[in-house]
Amino acid sequence: MRSFLPNIFFLLFIVFVATLSAKAQQVERCKWVKYSQKGIALDTLSLVNGSLKIKNQPTLKATYDINSNQVKFNQPFADSVLVCYQVLPFLLSQKNFKRDIAEYNDTVKFNQNPYLRFKTVEKREEIFSTPGIQKSGSLTRGLGVGNQQSVFVNSALNLQLEGQLTRDVSVLATISDQQVPFQPEGNTQQIQEFDRVFIQFRHKGGSRLTVGDVVFRNQPSQFLKYYKNVQGGLLEFDYQAFPEEKQSQAKTKVGIALSKGKFASIWINDQLREGVQGPYRLPGPNGERFIIVLANSEKVYLDGKLLKRGFNFDYTIDYNNAEITFNTNVVITQFSRVRVDFEYSDRNYNRTILTASHYQNYRKFTIFGNYYESTDSRNNPVGLSLSEADIDLLALAGDDPNLALVSSVDSVGFIENQILYRLQDTIVNGQVFPIYRYAPDSSGIFRISFTEVGPNRGDYRLLQTTANGRVFEWVAPVNGVPQGSFTPRRLVPTPTKRKMMTVGAAYNFTKQDRVYAEMAFSERDLNRFSDLDDEDNQGRAFKVGYMNKGRKFFWGKGYQWLADISLEWDEATFLPIDRFRSVEFDRDWSINVDTSQVNDLIFKGKIGVKKNANNQFIYQYNQRLRGTQVDGWQQKLDIAKRIGPWQLTTQGFLMRNQQTLQVNNTPSPVLSSWERFKGDLGYHHRWGVVGYNYSLDKNQVTVLASDSVIATAMNFEQHQWYLRNADSARIRWSVDYSLRYDNLPLEGKLQRNLESNTMNARLNARFNKNQQLGLIMTYRTINNLRDTTANNDLNADNIMGRIDWNGFFFNRALRSELTFATSTGRELRREFVFIQVISGQGTHTWRDDNGDGIQDLNEFYLAVNFDERNYIKVFTPTDQFIKAFTNNFNYRVNLRAPYSWRKSKSGPQLFLSKFSANTSWTIVRRLTDEDIYNRFVPFSNRIADQDLLSTREVVRSALFFNRTNPVYGFAFNFSQSRQKQLLTNGFEATDQESYELTLRRNLGKVFNLKVTGAANNQYVRSDFLQSRNYNIISREGRPELAFQPNPSLRLIGFYRLAEKRNTFRSVETDTLENARIQEFGLEVRWNKLGNRNIVMNVRNIQIDYQGQLNNAVSYELLEALQPGTNWRWSVNWQQRLGNGLQLTLIYDGRRTATAPNAIHTGRAQITALF
Structure with missing residues (x-):
């Protein structure tokens, strides 16, 4: 299969290239x-x-x-x-x-x-009628029982309402509860949430009440910024305060809710690597290593620019693992700056949020007020168990979170199938140490939660075992220095309180002139258990200014004045709710704002004229005083002018800042300077644009006493040449080349350090109605001028790109879709554990193969029987990343005969029209092999196993004959899959290959014959679970005869013969297992159209088996049964009760050859349609 698949792909690619010369049709x-x-x-x-x-x-x-x-x-x-x-037809x-x-x-x-x-x-069937309100959805409740499982219940709700409650009040509601324990994937621009409940009532007078899952957003304000996903209520009013005065609009909002998460704004620059697109993990603001990001709450900024989420845009995000991966649309370098604003799950305490705002216009006056309060309930922790000793410790911690460390050892007694420890003494170099040791037997009575504190800061380390969970072991210190990274203690979060109130006013002298002022009051208590360190909880801030916009300029047609002047003062103890300044505001002052509290005084002045974005002249002057961190000024100049076909755009920035920094542990006066310039000159012609761009960005921090440069935030010079065609063309393309030199402070001076060359090419073309092509390519080279050694990571080339192609051929009989992307990323080592869930809702089962009563990872299997689905496999992330080259390949092709062939009455066209086929081919690879062919050819089979970190390859192909003909036909299916995962203990891989042929033929009006033959090969290997290494080859046949005397009744009898054998000889057993399975079955289907559907079947399975039992191979060969005679039977009854009610009853039973009693499982489910 691997040998001829590349040939097929090459043939299709030649067909695609040949069609590119077809005459284009303008859309x-x-x-x-x-x-x-x-x-x-x-x-x-x-x-x-x-x-x-x-x-x-x-x-x-x-x-x-x-x-x-x-x-x-x-x-x-x-x-x-x-x-x-574009037009509609x-x-x-x-x-x-x-x-x-x-x-x-x-x-x-x-x-x-x-x-x-x-x-x-x-009439639409529904449980109750609601005239005037459109509704859709269903409510499901289920119950399950069995003699080998506990009683369990499940439920699902999906309801949408929209319509008029009264003449003046309308309702809009979405209520969805699917019991989904995870969030949606962040690979699309629009997010569809699984569980969302809200009801909104609207009054035609302008009021609105929303209850349920809502979003609290701030109203326009200089200081109060927030975006909160909450559960509660929001009441909004839009009205005219003075009916006799038209210009007296008012808007009032009041909301109260429970918070779902907490806001954070994080830089991840220290994680970024040259040419590596990700994934990059978002840490918590308090050092949390693993967090869950709330869906659709993030904003990602790259070099100050807001990015778009989605596979076809800039980045994708895994909300559950808090990992961001950048797409080929953007290039990540060692100089990139990435900041992410997001909300993350932080439900340690019930947090109540109260918001209120009022905005009032009266003629030329505008007044407003905002209030926000977020309070953690210290008496109602969620997921925390705090003793009186813990609370006393938190009361003495004040605002220092490092003092809130408590023991995480819990004496719970012995509990089966849990990771428990025992306390014992050990002697090292004559010193006695009380330690905790893993104890799978009854001596284990302590449950411990270990916290990672960093290398050489803890006394425990992670142990690699096959136990179902993470196991830690104590490691002795060396010369008094700890040798581990974990400690049996936990950091207890403290309940906090945050509050802010703002008031402001504005007055419009004319339509162009406006003065404004705003005052803010903040309060933050970092520990509601403690009264210590409360003297800095409250703060103030204000801003006043004048703005002019829209006044006509006396010279130049279409130009307007722009003017703005403002003064802002922030008290040292003033703390905002969320970030209220621009992303790189402090960076432009060459400072990193720390936790020190100092007053902040900012003056801004701006003046200019503007016609549009291509014709403007704007000058801005800023001055700032912030303690010893900032005492300086900024000047900005923005000029753009269009003269005939020439477009000139320039942006200049100049900054000087005198500050005091720690140099060699001594406070020293320094001068921070920043010079930034960007100029672009382009020639616009009807066929396109050619231009040149020059960028200069030089920042340096100089010690005044020695006149030596000690640091720089950015220091480079870049030349760029570009060429692109006109935007109006149906085929859009662009190419550009950049040459950049970066400098670093060496020996007190800025010296040239790196040289980089970057080339980009883009193409977006729709050649005709049948062909569409998208292309993005980037080639980047790095030359380290100071270190030219071959093993330097910076002396490397980086290639990444993406191709999207959709094509139709042969009068749209053949449809082809191709997506291929390649880049450099990182592969994460993962761990996994099995967690017990409600019976029937899991995916795996546990069988104690060695009889020791301890759950080992090699004793969990994919469950075949429904009642054994008691566990789910949960992957847990780690901090171990490996740089890897990534390939994503997705190809689909569908083939069906042209419509004219299907209308033929005879001849070869009629015969060929009976065939149809479809094929899908998906490859996702992460590898370390730097060979060019292996990097960029996704179906290469020359990659060594040790160089392939992870892979997911799936090929599915189906060929049909007479697919829609009810009398006779056949179907041939082929599937091939290969999966490999990188785990902390090693690798886990599975290869599968399957062939299946199905023939069907009607024998008269009441009989139907179907014969199926299949060949399968399953190769499973693991380098740390030796019992999971096997290669099973199976062959089977299944004839089936159906008798249907009328449309309501159908009887099916079938026979199945399967032979399976393991060709991998185990080191432990030195045996080759094999099994022969004969299955006889009868199925009865009775369907009363629209009211009742009953399916009953019984199967007898005879198994002849040779080999060892109670291992992974025997479970697969025996299909979760036992050698000898086995029975399986089931009943599925679906009944419509009327008025939108449906009842489903399911009964399953089985008895194996060695079991003394049968196993019974029953489920009942009722569904109400709205």
């Missing part, structure tokens, strides 16, 4: 139009929503009226503009009907209307 229409106050009708057809674009003036906005089919612009313009759009405002409504008027008699004869209106 986007473009017109030059002049301004018209009444509007412009661009086309006789309706425009596609969102497709309207203004190419040569991007700042100009336009709106489209779907009723009049006209476009209106937001402002007049002198020259013609190029407008591009019809005009929405034109009347289209199959039957004229006039034929349904009052004057027409019922029996004379041919359309209404014999028509009946089907």
